[in-house]
Amino acid sequence: MPRRPTRTVPTVLLPGPLGASDQDWQPWLADQLRGAGREVRLASWPAPDAADLTGCLAALRNCLAGLPDDGFDVLAHSAACLLWLHHAAGEAQAASSPRPSRVALVAPPAPERPLPAWDFLRPVPLQVDALRRAADGTVLVGSDDDPDCPGGVAQIFGAPLKMAATMIAGAGSLTAASGYGPWPAVLDWCGRDNLAFLA
Template identity: 55%
Template sequence: MPRRPTRTVPTVVVPGLNGSGEGHWQTWLEEQLREAGRETVRPDFGDHDRPELAPWLAALRATLAPLPADGFDVVAHSLGAVLWLHHVSTVADPGDSPRPARVLLVAPPSPRTRLEAVAGFFPPPLDVDRVRRGADGTVLVAGSDDPYLPNGIAAEYGLPLKMATTVVPDGGHLNTESGYGPWPAVLDWCRRDNLAFF
């Protein structure tokens, strides 16, 4: 018997470098949720090919500002997941920014990333307490063979943040190049209430 959709809160989709455009699972997810009558919002980062930390943080906060505290989800991919870690590390007071109910961080690149185009985002802050205060619950998902996570998601983020991780076998960077287009598992996560990804 298929699982019945139960969750109706807004979903904030936070893309990474290049904007998760046509064919990417984040774009597919937005389409699926909207067809089901769900609200989705996405920060306006302007030029996705030239990311800068301060403007991206400002765009994320502007997107979150009107949302109900503990009444929305965040689904962030790649550099967007790293951006989320910067966001929660700089929210000094819980009233400064609405807190989501759940956060899904997908394939954040290694904290030791040396790509010049995103150098200002690395290393990301790995503050356990601030990440925990930043949402009712946060989980990590990454491919077993992600080229941007040479030591694996658990070693790079899960253990430092003391956070649950899900490894997708042969998932690569969980992007269009890895075949994630439609991704039913992430849609299923958005539809239900529990935090675990699988």
């Protein structure tokens, strides 16, 4: 029986553009948090053949609507991390949406990697000040062997964004295929108040 998280704020999950499989950590995490009485919102993106930046940003803002400023967390996975960077860079749209307390960007793909159906995310804005304004705190989480981010998130994203990254050895793209269905560390992050992600 997992321990009940102590943090009680809502959690917003932003899955990759193809959605999370039932075996990936996002559905598992949603079940764990809801079982502990937490509010969970899972973003729903436009169909792949109809997706564009405007529509995906609108879906993101819709998912955030009504949440309290500085009173919720966001976890983005895969290409949804790049969408969050676009959201942060669009200062007017970011200012019109509630501001999260914490954001975790998990396994973002390198900006030059092919993104089927979501190539409209390129070029990816890497704007330090905009990202800092978009949330109280943001953390990067990735692995040292992610095929979608050669070189690792610390080099590709952490350095230009001037932020630390939590690196997990041998975790691939942090999906069920690499052993990240149930993921106690992400549940632990959701249950704590500080920003650091403990792998």
